[in-house]
Amino acid sequence: MGQIEVPVVRNILQANERLAASNRRRFQEAGIYVINLMSSPGAGKTSLLEKTIDGLAGQLRMAVIEGDIQSSHDAERIRTKGVQAVQINTEGGCHLDANMIQIAVESLELENLDVLIIENVGNLVCPAEFDLGEHDKVMILSVTEGDDKPLKYPLMFQLSSVLVINKVDLLPYIHCDVQLIRERTRQLNGNQEIFEVSCTSGSGMDLWLEWLKKKVQGVKDQLSRQGEA
């Protein structure tokens, strides 16, 4: 079984890398900043998106690609916010890949956008391996999942530029040491930005939004420098 599986998985990953590079060029030409948002089921990806849309309203033009195994529940939540949302249904698949993004992007006018957030399938394992062409992988860990998660799902922590620790409003009621999450994450990835937020109370959202706006501006600055050169 292993002898069959390994080379095929490698072919799939290589094919994915090529399509991801093509997506990345497309995003850079359009001057749009792109995030691949990942977490366990129920850690708060859609809630962070909703709060982010509210926080950026009138400042940045945003669109969302929603990845789900089935249903359009999350895309409907996003559309009620007045933001364009494209739904990808993986029909059983456990992660998004670059090909799915290439197809989904066809229905967006990228040149009229500043930021695109791709909400991946809820899964702390498989999505980490598939580059979508994003600028940054952003992962969410909710404190209710426990402080041992960096030890148990290290790849996601290693590859993400940002860790958003969510549901901090629940800390008084559970056993979870946020300092320990930070230490364990640092051992895997010394460069990760870490935000502590509550999508319910809104605490910590200001720092996250400030970081996001800087990132969008960075892509715009790069594009205008290229235009001048």
Next chain:
Amino acid sequence: MGQIEVPVVRNILQANERLAASNRRRFQEAGIYVINLMSSPGAGKTSLLEKTIDGLAGQLRMAVIEGDIQSSHDAERIRTKGVQAVQINTEGGCHLDANMIQIAVESLELENLDVLIIENVGNLVCPAEFDLGEHDKVMILSVTEGDDKPLKYPLMFQLSSVLVINKVDLLPYIHCDVQLIRERTRQLNGNQEIFEVSCTSGSGMDLWLEWLKKKVQGVKDQLSRQGEA
């Protein structure tokens, strides 16, 4: 990419089915009841195991197989309870398969056990597809994950005999409608047993333990009937 992937995945699943059938015969011959325990990361699989070990102490002989991507953190937690625990590290793999279980079982004396619980990799998607030879798939959903999970991860709900709704002690602090989880689950799987528990407070554990003991007795009864026949 799809043309390469589909037939290979089918071969892997067929090979897995054969090994799962072999495991199932081995478990039945030994008269041991086996659970495949699945959930998202941090929903409380290891906590339910710890509470179950405490609740069955002196009544049933139990062993645990711990599936993790890496680390032996959970197996160490279980061993401090005085129960035999075998660690499987999948080294990046997102689910356990029947072959891994066949190998892990070699280091257990099944004839001296009443119940074996296999804790799968924390993932609400991929593990559902791989039969390990268990009697029952038991899934945990923590209320902090939200009441939309049956809509978004239906296969796990369809295939599990039991749904354990965990962390009910946190219900006063979050937005989660347990009745809605029950209704959405019933639409996918009318035969699922549902327990509401808190591994922190211990509430609801009595009904879960009672159900588990009946299941173990059922396997023993079947074995003795076969012996008489």
